[in-house]
Amino acid sequence: MNASSGAESRAVAARVLDAVLHRGRSLKPELAAALPTLKDPRDRALVEAICFAVLRRPARYEAALKDWMPRPLGKRDSDLRALLYVGFAQLDLALPAHAALAATVDAARTIGRSHQAGMVNALLRRAQRDGFPTIDAHAHWPAWLRARVRRDWPADELAILEASATAPPLWLRVNRGQGGREAYRARLGEAGIAASVDEALPDALRLDEPIAIAALPGFADGAVSVQDGAAQLVADALSPPSGARVLDACAAPGGKTAHLLERDPSLRLTALDVDAARLDTVRSGLARLRLGAQARLLAADASDLAAWWDGTPFDAVLLDAPCSATGIVRRQPDVLMHRRESDIAVMVALQARLLDALWRTVATGGVLVYATCSILKEENEDQARAFLARTPDARVEALDASYGRDREVGRQRLPGELGYDGFFYSRLRKVLS
Structure with a gap:
């Protein structure tokens, strides 16, 4: 990695972070667009590590700038702020300080901030010398969301917040x-x-x-x-019989579809997603795994049965439902910036609508697995209880302790437990009513 590539990688990281922190963009697509511009895989890995380090604990870097700068940076300085965060993160990542700081100062020139390279150098050296201000490490969590975590998991709140700020295996x-x-x-x-x-x-x-x-x-x-361990358990929770007719109702990006087919290529599997563009990801993933001909891919709203369902029931249906993603903050730290309190009610209503519609597609004797990567009870156990209360031909089936904590209508895994993401699972059997 030469000096110019070192400066360019820091500049790329700053551009990604500027887009996420200041322009409301999502981390995953920004990285997907930015990383291919770097030829060296070591540079790509460094950019990714820096971006995650910043977004997992941005409040401490914000506090440092507030304490150390006589005047706050303005809106037009968002790229400079992002670059300073890049430099700070390298200290937390324990990279060789001299080379990291020099490359970041060079990156100030790369992004057109040559006249402020001295200031960047001074601030990074102060961080190296003094460390960062002591603050609440989880101050970047929205107050409303932290309150819900505290309400749902009072004994586990701090463990959840800390696990969500820690790099996963x-x-x-x-x-x-x-x-x-x-x-x-x-x-x-x-x-x-x-x-x-x-x-x-x-x-x-x-x-x-x-x-x-x-x-x-x-x-x-x-x-x-x-694929995270918690997500891999979904195939076991569904456990369709050999050759079964199976629906993955919200299939993109396709990991669970692929896992089911890897385990049993005889499954007659339909992978459905509302976003046609995201189905391309499912298609390319199946092709890489040599499973391209094994699944039928459909773009449609799963709750609009008239748009896609032929009336033939499925033996097994997987509803990995859209949710708050509060169980995977460590993998998608920008969730905390983009999620709004009003989103939760919208998600809960969508989940209920999907459950009610997809239940009609399940054969008598068949199963539906409801799963989310959320830790909020209203999306998980409360959602499952409400569904069971209004659905007389639904029965919950027990899952073992490998799926997490028993919640009567399913199992809840919290982030970091056994190294897994946060996840909820409920296995529902359709019986004669």
Whole structure:
């Protein structure tokens, strides 16, 4: 990594953060657009690490600028503010300070801030020398959302906030169709990559040290995918019989569709999503995994049955419902910036509408798994209880402790438990009413 690439990578990180912090953009698409502009995979990995480090704890950097600058930066200085955060984050990431600070000062010139390079240098050196102000580490959580976490999980609030600010392990899902987990673990070992297993996850390997996805042996050929352990449990919760007619109702980006087909290519699976563009991601993922011909992909609103359903019932339906994403803040830290209190009622109403509509597509004796990556009870156990109360032919089926805490109508995993994301699961059986 030469000096110019070091400055350019910091400038790219600043541009991404400026878009997310100051222009309301989402982190994932901004990174997807920015990373390919960097040729060196080490630069791409660094940009990603810096952006996540900033967005997981932005309040401490904001407090530093407030304390150390005689005049606050204006709206026109948003790119400069983002670059300063880039420099601060490198100190938290324990990168070699001299090179990191020098590259960040050079990046000030790259983004057209040559006249302020001295100020950038002075502020970064002060952070290196004095450390950051002591503040509430989770002050960037919206007050309304933190209050809901406290209400729902009073004994777990601080653990949830801390886990949500911590980098997660890298969970892999080994493609059964291309060999078993132990065979792939051996391939990783040959490449010098250490991996551990979780007995509750038959297809999973856990990597505690970060690694570029492209460096995973066989990734491009479909040998392995990245999927959190909590998400991998969904296939077990659904457990459709061999050859079953299956619906993945909100399928994009396609990880759960792919997992089900990896486990049983004989499934007659329909992958549905309201966003046609996001179905392209499902399609490309299935192609990489050599499963391209195994699923029927449809773009439609799952709740509008007249638009897509042919009237033939499904043996198993997966509703991984749109939600607040409060269980995956550590993977999508910009959720805290974009989510509004009014969103929750909208989400709850949408989830109920999807449940009621999709229940009509389930065959008698079949199952529907309702899942979310939320930790809010109104989206999870309250939603499941309300559905059961108004649906006489629905019965909840017990899931074991590997799915998390027993909530009577399902199981709740909180962020960081066993290294998993926050997730809710409810398995519902249709019976004769």
